[in-house]
Amino acid sequence: MKMNTRRNFIRQLGTGMAAAAAYPVLSPLLSCNGGSRTAAQKETITTSELFFKISLAEWSLNRALFGGQLDHLDFPLYAKENFGIDAVEYVNQFFMDKATDQSYLGELKTRCDDHGIRSVLIMCDREGDLGDTVPAQRKTAVENHYKWVEAAQFLGCHAIRVNAAGEGTAEEVARCAVESLTELATFASDYGISVIVENHGGYSSNGKWLSGVMQTVGLPNCGTLPDLGNFCIKRTEPVEQTVEAYMATECLEEYDRYQGTAELLPFAKGVSAKTYDFDADGNETSIDYSRVLRMVKEAGFTGYVGIEYEGHSLAANEGITKTKAMLERIGSGLV
Template sequence: MNNPKHRRDFLRQMALYTMGAGMLPSVLAACNGGSSEKTAKDSTTTATLPGASETKPLFFKISLAEWSFHQALFSNKMSHLDFPLKAKKDFGIEAVEYVNQFFKDKANDRAYLADLKKRCSDNGVHSVLIMCDGEGDMGDQDPKKRLKAVENHYKWVEAAEYLGCHAIRVNAAGEGKAEDVAKAVVESLGKLAEFGNAHNINVIVENHGGNSSNGKWLSSVMKAVNRPNCGTLPDFGNFCLNRTKPEDNTPEAWAKTKCLEEYDRYEGVTELMPFAKGVSAKTHDFDINGNCIETDYHKMMKIVKDAGYTGHVGIEYEGAQLSEDEGVRKTLALLKKVGAELS
């Protein structure tokens, strides 16, 4: 999720954050997406191993993250309202994860949301969550700005409830010492989770650069918040703690930035899974056998399974070598193959 023009908050975090520094086990039934999430029947809940004659149920459900099509969406080759049908028609995926940037001014537009909801209903598609960016830093050291950031998310909580989602995804953003940011984020998440609870909506935090990409730091934040409707969205690929600064704010400049310090992704996901209410299956490149180059999916999905997670795993293709459609297809095939092996 690193388009510089449209995810400037995330990118700014990756450039400015420093490594933060923990975690207690929690009751899995209260923390993972398998218990608190509204459920739906997905067509991607079974898979067949090569050479096998029978299909077997997967231990998780598959959803599709809208960010997988950010290029098509930003270039207006695809509209936000087209996304649910595309997920179902082109990939057989019946659960979708929205990105607020693609309907930024529509959170309070009930007619627009009703149209989106009807398109989902008409095509048997379930809305899972809304990924929220650009609403302010939850870890801002200025109390007024921090409160404003929390309140800015209220409309997305209400939109998520109306669409039938189980959660909104927020960022643990903030500048300053890791411990100070953590304290501010804990306060903000507590307030937002309280509001979310009144609407039956979970508030989940993704490892999204900087402090939040430190598994120990984010898991300690979850422990401190200690609310049943506040959890994590472990992303397999977002573990960059520190990144080079771009020459300017153009997409080309941001594409040339490099990660200077990275947290171990397997350790990070292991630390975040006890609090997980969603999982993001990030992919960039694939080898000739269809395996993800940057992440060992068998190892990663075993971590997910061992945590007792049975909720949605959202496909999020972010590569440049394949078309967005082909990247999604390869990620879907990989998830089903590995899922069948582990289920």
């Protein structure tokens, strides 16, 4: 099975995604260096009663980053100044050639330390398929992630997020993913870093399949990053290699998100709060967040829930703000 996911699409398209700027990216009220803020945005919602912590996934601002409106080094402070979020999740694509650049990483770490911002994890894409059935390619994929483990430790992250991708039968890819994850997690354990797998399309969006992989690996620093909105196993192919075409693709086979979430939560070392659009009451229109956050709480999870806004009807800043408000409102009611 060929995994048609965000990771594969971007790998094919490369970093020439400035075309994404055709969509609204940053609210006109919020410039890259802070800008002016509305009274509503200045309002502080008490989050001390939440059972989880909130972080911001860098992918939420991918259009601004790919379009040159926001620099990766500025992302942490941008998250804190504009959204009041002091924990961030990086995407390696925005500093792909900097994993071993101690000067660059040092600058990023200093900026975070100076402003009390926590680096939570690094989402790793475009480093090869950990479920590749070709041994040499699988070995390369594993070794390609080593530098991100080291970078994560340097920045103070607790984990790197990887993908259990591969082509072949479900059993073949599972076997290869187990082998790769075991090797990578063993390497990462010496750095105090966890290796966590997101349901990211293909077999990995089948909760039973991915939970089975986790059970077989059985290492304490190998877990999952349940993405509450990413349970599409198979999509239509985009008619062309553009962001617009990819966003227009349809899901042909989808795993039940609530069943999948329940299956992945026992192994969760992070949660991705995917959002696309909101109704008049501020609720996500395609995911019952009251239901999934209750599941997260009942699973005993108390870590970071990362905001990952992927909608296109709102500017990124507005989508992030609405997601944060929804998480705080629903989460505070689940104490």
